[in-house]
Amino acid sequence: MDTTLVPQYICECNGKNYSDDKKLKLHMKTQGHLSWEMKNEMKSLKIELTKRDNIIASLERKLLERDQRIMVLKERSKVLKNCLQSKLDDL
Numbered sequence: 001m002d003t004t005l006v007p008q009y010i011c012e013c014n015g016k017n018y019s020d021d022k023k024l025k026l027h028m029k030t031q032g033h034l035s036w037e038m039k040n041e042m043k044s045l046k047i048e049l050t051k052r053d054n055i056i057a058s059l060e061r062k063l064l065e066r067d068q069r070i071m072v073l074k075e076r077s078k079v080l081k082n083c084l085q086s087k088l089d090d091l
């Protein structure tokens with residue numbers, strides 16, 4: 001018998017095969033199934049949260065690098081200004 005042609009009403013939460021669509025739908029309203037759904041949702045939310053935390057950390061790193069680059073440029077500009085001023089003073 002080719003089982004792929006037979007409609008299957010298997011729920012992922014328990015792997016049980018329900019005899020028809022109605023029974024599966026009824027099962028999906030049970031506390032057991034709902035709490036499994038909630039757990040699943042929490043799991044994917046946690047994964048999403050971790051991903052976002054990683055993005056934030058990488059953005060913070062980039063900001064820090066930019067701040068450091070700005071400091072270097074400011075310092076260089078100060079040196080150039082002083083240099084120019086001393087050249088003007090020499091005139």
Ligand SMILES: [Zn+2]
Pocket residue numbers: 011012013014027028032033036
């Ligand atoms: Zn279920």
